[in-house]
Amino acid sequence: MAKCLINNNIRTLRFMANEMTQQELADRTGVTRQTIVAIENGKYSPTLELAFRISHIFGKPLNEVFSFQYDEDPVLNKKIEDKRSKTKD
Amino acid sequence: MAKCLINNNIRTLRFMANEMTQQELADRTGVTRQTIVAIENGKYSPTLELAFRISHIFGKPLNEVFSFQYDEDPVLNKKIEDKRSKTKD
DNA sequence: TTTTTATGTATATTATTTTTGACATTGTGT
């Protein structure tokens, strides 16, 4: 899968939540602190499950914690469209 | 991380979207059909990125495609609460 | 009947996420 553009405001939300530490967020979501650091700093995309857990801790819907920038790939899209018009109905 | 309870209605959404096939959803999200099958049947939790991509295809917010059942673990929660009350303020 | 098309399954391999343990830095308190 393509490298991605996922943003998050975990850092902001932690401080708004009585300055919750990375360690406490890690404990409450059941992962290690290193995992929280990596996600907070956008090193990689978490599993959907972990994303849900984190959002739940802050009492926010997932899309208010994480956002994804959809960069449309025109080449790929054309390929798909071609294939679709050939095979459909 | 604990085994999880993530539900999805991809199958329903595919059929509502002019009976989109698993193959087409795979092509449009940039993964293989096997990945779509596995996720549709709850074999494992997708990455957040893939979850966003799938939701985007159906034009739905992520939480309308995937839902997570939070099974509170009272033992873990007590442990966290104890730790919190000792270390905080 | 024969041939596609869509779906599900199995197994092995690759890629990515997560863990573990360790160490550096910065700021705060004693």
Add this chain to the structure above:
DNA sequence: ACACAATGTCAAAAATAATATACATAAAAA
């Protein structure tokens, strides 16, 4: 100056997601 808490980083290992290839079945189409 010393301890301590919070954050960041690094590298190796473990766990899990995703790919690749192949095969089976049922249903629709030819």
